[in-house]
Amino acid sequence: MCILLVVLWHVLMKHYLQIDWQIKSPVQGAWGALGEQLLPLRMPLFFAVSGFFAVRAVQRPWPVLARTKVAKFFYLYALWLVIHTVVLAFVPDFGTERADGPLKFLAQLTITPSNLWYLSALALYFVIAKAVQRVPVWAVLGAAFALSATASAGLLDVPGNRGGVYQNLLFFLAGLYGKSLIEELAARASWRRLLLLGVPYAGLLAVVELFDAKTWFGLWPVVSGVAIVLGVTAAGLLARVEWLSNGLASIGRRTLPIYVLHMPLLALVHLALIKPLSAAGPATQWIVSVAEPVVLTAFLAWLCLVLYRYLPKALFELPFGLGVSRSVAPSHRRTSPLSSR
Structure with a gap:
């Protein structure tokens, strides 16, 4: 579900709202x-779910964690940064950092x-989570909250997406740390x-919107925390609808290819559609x-x-099997490397 929200956000901001609408409608x-x-x-929910599945990985020895998580995620970041840079060079007017x-x-x-x-944030977060294992939970979460609040309040220099890295460690x-609580929230979800x-x-x-309060110190992490509880509750309810639960679970197991591929694909779709849609007649634009x-x-x-089914595995996994924990039996089922179980 989280990855679909990410794709939807990019569709809206980088394509849909860039269309030259000739119709007057509240829909846009x-x-x-x-x-x-x-x-x-x-x-925030995306990272909370990632942390939820990271419990076993963080408990592994440093060399295993460094290979299976830290090196893997930084390798994937560097590799796909090169690919995105090349592809987006052909779409210079597409509204994303390149x-x-x-x-x-x-x-x-x-x-x-x-x-x-x-x-890149995941690679960093795994290092931090492992390094603070012996630090009291309240101290770790308190420091992470302070960092998130400081970044969201605009008190730190946050060029590019650095602000997201600061804000979402929390x-x-x-x-x-709250794996059991999340499980209980989902299990006891109710309308x-x-x-x-x-x-x-x-x-x-409404407070954030009316008073431009996103930069109020500490408010944004609190709003995001409430949103996470809301999202977990909604996920718990959706999980009871078998066909929907199975579909979302299938997507969830293959989050990585959607995450790394959707932006360059969206850029190419935007290049192909922006002019025809901007010049389309009222009926077409309404639809x-x-x-x-x-x-x-x-x-x-x-x-x-x-x-994902046809591209080389080396685009989604650390080469030579280096990203696979030796303690985990090999699987013949190809699933997303974003799973941190």
């Missing part, structure tokens, strides 16, 4: 508002992560709790304004998974 604004309202949920020279590429590789920042660690959580969440979002975000999100996810 509604889609944009929906994307904004999901901001506190999308990446390296247009060696110095910017070096910066994205090291200190100012690109739109692939989730991968949620990765929360998922790591009543979803409603009870939805009301304060909507209220907090597009209502349906395109969902249709394009689903299409991109499907296309990523199709390509």
Whole structure:
């Protein structure tokens, strides 16, 4: 579910809202508002889920963790940064950060992560989580909260996606330390709790919107925390619908290819569609304004998974089997390397 929200956000911000709409309709604004309202949920929940599945990995010895998680995720980040840089060079007007020279590429590789920042953040988070294993949980989470609050309040220099790295360590660690709590929240999910959580969440979002309060110190991590509980509750309810649960679980096991492939594919789709859609007649634009975000999100996810079946494994895994824990029996089933079990 998280990865579909990521793709939807990029579809909205980098393509849908860039169309030159000739019709007067509230639909475009509604889609944009929906994307904004999901901001506190999308990446915080993504990282909380990653932390949830990282428990066993963090307990492994340093050499194993360094090879199977840290080296793997940084390798994937560096590899796909090269691929994105090459592909996006052919779509210079596409609205995403790209390296247009060696110095910017070096910066994205090291200190100012690109739109692939989730991968580099995971590599860093695994190191931090392992390093603080013997530190009291309250101290670790307190420090992570302070970092998140400071970054979201605009008190740190956060070029590129560095702010996301600072803000989301808290949620990765929360998922790591709160695994049993998350399991209980999902198991006891109810529509009543979803409603009870939805009301304060909507209220907090209203405060953020009306008072431009995202930079109020500590508010954004709190809003994101409420969003995570709301998201876990919703996931627990969806898990009871078998066909939907199976579909989302299948996508969840193959998060990585969708994450790394969807942006260059979206850039190419945007290049192909932006002019025809901007010049389309009112009837066509009405249909597009209502349906395109969902249709394009689903299409991109499907296309990523199709390509994943045929692309070399070295694009998604550390070569030579280095990313596989020797304590885990080999599997013949190809699943996403983002799984941190």
